[in-house]
Amino acid sequence: xxxxxxxxxxxxxxxxxxxxxxxxxxxxxxxxxxxxxxxxxxxxxxxxxxxxxxxxxxxxxxxxxxxxxxxxxxxxxxxxxxxxxxxxxxxxxxxxxxxxxxxxxxxxxxxxxxxxxxxxxxxxxxxxxxxxxxxxxxxxxxxxxxxxxxxxxxxxxxxxxxxxxxxxxxxxxxxxxxxxxxxxxxxxxxxxxxxxxxxxxxxxxxxxxxxxxxxxxxxxxxxxxxxxxxxxxxxxxxxxxxxxxxxxxxxxxxxxxxxxxxxxxxxxxxxxxxxxxxxxxxxxxxxxxxxxxxxxxxxxxxxxxxxx
Amino acid sequence: xxxxxxxxxxxxxxxxxxxxxxxxxxxxxxxxxxxxxxxxxxxxxxxxxxxxxxxxxxxxxxxxxxxxxxxxxxxxxxxxxxxxxxxxxxxxxxxxxxxxxxxxxxxxxxxxxxxxxxxxxxxxxxxxxxxxxxxxxxxxxxxxxxxxxxxxxxxxxxxxxxxxxxxxxxxxxxxxxxxxxxxxxxxxxxxxxxxxxxxxxxxxxxxxxxxxxxxxxxxxxxxxxxxxxxxxxxxxxxxxxxxxxxxxxxxxxxxxxxxxxxxxxxxxxxxxxxxxxxxxxxxxxxxxxxxxxxxxxxxxxxxxxxxxxxxxxxxxxxxxxxxxxxxxxxxxxxxxxxxxxxxxxxxxxxxxxxxxxxxxxxxxxxxxxxxxxxxxxxxxxxxxxxxxxxxxxxxxxxxxxxxxxxxxxxxxxxxxxxxxxxxxxxxxxxxxxxxxxxxxxxxxxxxxx
Numbered sequence: 001x002x003x004x005x006x007x008x009x010x011x012x013x014x015x016x017x018x019x020x021x022x023x024x025x026x027x028x029x030x031x032x033x034x035x036x037x038x039x040x041x042x043x044x045x046x047x048x049x050x051x052x053x054x055x056x057x058x059x060x061x062x063x064x065x066x067x068x069x070x071x072x073x074x075x076x077x078x079x080x081x082x083x084x085x086x087x088x089x090x091x092x093x094x095x096x097x098x099x100x101x102x103x104x105x106x107x108x109x110x111x112x113x114x115x116x117x118x119x120x121x122x123x124x125x126x127x128x129x130x131x132x133x134x135x136x137x138x139x140x141x142x143x144x145x146x147x148x149x150x151x152x153x154x155x156x157x158x159x160x161x162x163x164x165x166x167x168x169x170x171x172x173x174x175x176x177x178x179x180x181x182x183x184x185x186x187x188x189x190x191x192x193x194x195x196x197x198x199x200x201x202x203x204x205x206x207x208x209x210x211x212x213x214x215x216x217x218x219x220x221x222x223x224x225x226x227x228x229x230x231x232x233x234x235x236x237x238x239x240x241x242x243x244x245x246x247x248x249x250x251x252x253x254x255x256x257x258x259x260x261x262x263x264x265x266x267x268x269x270x271x272x273x274x275x276x277x278x279x280x281x282x283x284x285x286x287x288x289x290x291x292x293x294x295x296x297x298x299x300x301x302x303x304x305x306x307x308x
Numbered sequence: 309x310x311x312x313x314x315x316x317x318x319x320x321x322x323x324x325x326x327x328x329x330x331x332x333x334x335x336x337x338x339x340x341x342x343x344x345x346x347x348x349x350x351x352x353x354x355x356x357x358x359x360x361x362x363x364x365x366x367x368x369x370x371x372x373x374x375x376x377x378x379x380x381x382x383x384x385x386x387x388x389x390x391x392x393x394x395x396x397x398x399x400x401x402x403x404x405x406x407x408x409x410x411x412x413x414x415x416x417x418x419x420x421x422x423x424x425x426x427x428x429x430x431x432x433x434x435x436x437x438x439x440x441x442x443x444x445x446x447x448x449x450x451x452x453x454x455x456x457x458x459x460x461x462x463x464x465x466x467x468x469x470x471x472x473x474x475x476x477x478x479x480x481x482x483x484x485x486x487x488x489x490x491x492x493x494x495x496x497x498x499x500x501x502x503x504x505x506x507x508x509x510x511x512x513x514x515x516x517x518x519x520x521x522x523x524x525x526x527x528x529x530x531x532x533x534x535x536x537x538x539x540x541x542x543x544x545x546x547x548x549x550x551x552x553x554x555x556x557x558x559x560x561x562x563x564x565x566x567x568x569x570x571x572x573x574x575x576x577x578x579x580x581x582x583x584x585x586x587x588x589x590x591x592x593x594x595x596x597x598x599x600x601x602x603x604x605x606x607x608x609x610x611x612x613x614x615x616x617x618x619x620x621x622x623x624x625x626x627x628x629x630x631x632x633x634x635x636x637x638x639x640x641x642x643x644x645x646x647x648x649x650x651x652x653x654x655x656x657x658x659x660x661x662x663x664x665x666x667x668x669x670x671x672x673x674x675x676x677x678x679x680x681x682x683x684x685x686x687x688x689x690x691x692x693x694x695x696x697x698x699x700x701x702x703x704x705x706x707x708x709x710x711x712x713x714x715x716x717x718x719x720x721x722x723x724x725x726x727x728x729x730x731x732x733x734x735x736x737x738x739x740x741x742x743x744x745x746x747x748x749x750x751x752x753x754x755x756x757x
Contacts, residue, residue, distance in 0.1 A: 042506075042586040043506070043586075044587070044639065046638060065475070065505075065506075065588055065623045065624075066621045066622060066623045066624075067621075089620055090618065090620070108618055108619065108620055109620075110619070110620065111481060111616055111618075111619040111620075111622075112616065112617075112618055112619060112629045112630050114618065114630070133681070134629070134630065134681070135630050135681040136618065136630045136631050136681075138631075138634060154679075154680060154681050154682030154683075155680070156680050157388075157680050158388075158682070159682035178387050179387055179392065180392050180633060180682055182634075198387075198391075198392035199387065201383060201390065201394065202392060202393060202394035202407075203392055222394050222395075223394045223396075223407055224392070224393065224394055224407060224637075226637075242394070242407050242410070245396075245410060246410065268642060270638075286642070288578075288579075288582035289581075289582045289583065289584065289585035289586045289587075289590065289646060290582070290585075290586045291586075
């Protein structure tokens with residue numbers, strides 16, 4: 001038995017004779033908040049993203065000491081394979097449009113030089129976002145209607161949020177912030193962008209209108225709150241925070257209220273990605289020095305562990 | 309798990325080939341040169357008894373880690389300097405570190421931090437040479453600190469006295485650093501290179517000469533030597549000159565059970581291996597502990613071979629001209645924080661910190677002012693080093709940088725002072741240094757002791 005949305009949280013698997021064997025089982029109604037492992041190879045992983053209706057997870061992995069590639073895992077079989085078999089350059093910061101038509105990532109094309117790629121998987125065309133000089137784009141996010149893709153880039157000083165259309169045209173700078181802005185995430189209606197910024201001495205989470213106005217601060221503490229991701233229903237934000245001394249994953253309401261701790265480990269839990277069902281997250285967790293993908297249930301209620 | 313080139317753990321019929329010998333012979337000065345000639349072991353032993361540091365582990369953070377984003381945060385500096393990371397307290401009064409180092413923050417009672425390091429060179433290969441030798445590359449390449457210790461201590465048993473743990477000689481894309489090895493002391497004091505994968509698989513890349521060899525055939529020493537001698541007669545060139553010493557060294561390394569065991573990380577408990585993290589750097593730190601445990605005097609653990617942090621086929625050095633904050637947060641600092649913490653814990657619990665000096669530093673720091681690319685560039689005027697173990701008074705902050713971390717406001721501490729202190733703690737006093745003609749003019753960092 002494998003991991004599925006219906007059977008989630010009580011599936012187990014083990015290695016035997018070098019082969020992955022899924023020893024499954026389940027108990028409907030008995031949902032554990034304990035993270036369930038999807039991979040066991042332990043390689044450093046990052047940026048998971050669901051595709052194909054939540055049946056496949058794409059993620060970056062340190063494949064060897066000198067190559068970061070995108071891999072995918074089939075959540076029915078837990079089989080893994082490279083997302084682009086022939087890729088031989090670092091591919092990082094992957095994102096997909098909600099309808100699956102577009103994928104974007106940053107590709108290393110030279111020393112300290114990266115290009116931002118938008119691939120139209122239907123028309124099979126590639127578009128490249130141009131900025132002057134060397135540097136790297138970060139954290140792309142597609143608008144729900146595929147009107148723009150928003151990303152972070154530092155062109156002349158503070159790192160700002162920018163947008164381009166699906167053909168990498170009509171580039172616009174959305175923010176005029178001090179500090180470093182990163183990790184944009186759209187609400188489902190496309191009207192609001194959630195992101196992090198460092199103007200207050202460390203990463204805090206903010207919201208703004210999709211055009212860049214009406215900014216509001218959602219978190220406030222002395223430690224980083226990073227990688228905010230809006231839930232599929234637009235009501236919650238998952239994010240990573242060090243507020244309890246360790247990298248853990250939290251959720252809060254879209255307005256910053258009702259912060260709940262999702263994971264509770266002294267090792268790292270990071271990179272939350274909402275499953276399309278809105279009830280669970282894929283995360284990258286470090287356990288015993290190994291980095292693997294896990295699924296974890298989002299508490300619908302529970303102890304509020306910190307004020308926003 | 310051992311992987312000496314293509315050395316096989318099972319018998320097979322293939323013998324050594326001329327091609328593999330040629331490949332190895334060309335690499336001999338680096339691969340095998342670590343101090344095999346005319347050493348007064350008895351004298352070294354006596355001096356060693358006197359020294360506080362029987363061994364040294366240098367964690368070489370190649371590429372130049374940002375001091376502001378790690379051990380010298382400036383939370384009150386203007387936004388364009390201070391960076392995005394919060395600060396957290398440590399067990400040491402006056403020492404805050406960034407939130408990227410939570411494990412090391414809890415262990416600050418085991419180490420002291422120097423915040424006023426300063427070097428003379430702002431380029432990687434040049435600064436690498438200064439950082440590892442104390443001097444600029446020109447006009448003379450001085451010996452690596454490890455080579456000095458290596459010459460002084462000599463070799464005990466089958467293991468060479470000076471190891472490099474990493475994939476190759478530290479370099480940037482254009483060239484390697486010159487101060488990697490013996491310098492004026494000669495190639496005989498170059499380090500012995502060993503790699504260690506994230507799974508703890510140990511390899512000696514330059515031992516490809518053993519392609520197809522098996523334990524049984526290696527134990528057939530006369531046959532091996534005859535093969536090598538036959539092959540060497542067909543060769544010319546400087547690489548062959550050192551072969552006689554070199555193949556003895558290789559032979560000893562591969563056939564000495566104690567030497568072989570020191571490379572076998574599978575004999576460690578899984579919990580110990582886990583503690584260091586499943587990364588090449590983490591497992592290399594564990595291997596370093598095993599090597600000093602068996603008496604190796606000097607181990608340099610190289611974070612990476614290449615300085616470049618984001619380049620095709622690069623191995624993610626600390627040269628974060630782009631993605632400084634992202635890579636420090638997502639990759640470099642978590643790996644370093646875990647591995648260094650595990651090393652300190654492990655060494656401390658085994659009593660090895662009593663007589664092992666452990667240092668972590670790079671060749672320089674990074675610009676306090678954040679660049680137009682939201683990253684940091686090279687900064688030679690101020691950086692950090694971390695010291696623990698043999699003779700070091702832990703729990704101290706030594707030196708101070710200015711409000712923006714641009715310059716020391718106390719006396720700058722230089723790589724030459726670092727090397728002199730390493731030498732002194734290793735039992736290489738002023739007289740011995742003068743006799744070796746090394747570290748001339750160097751001062752000891754007394755604040756550490």
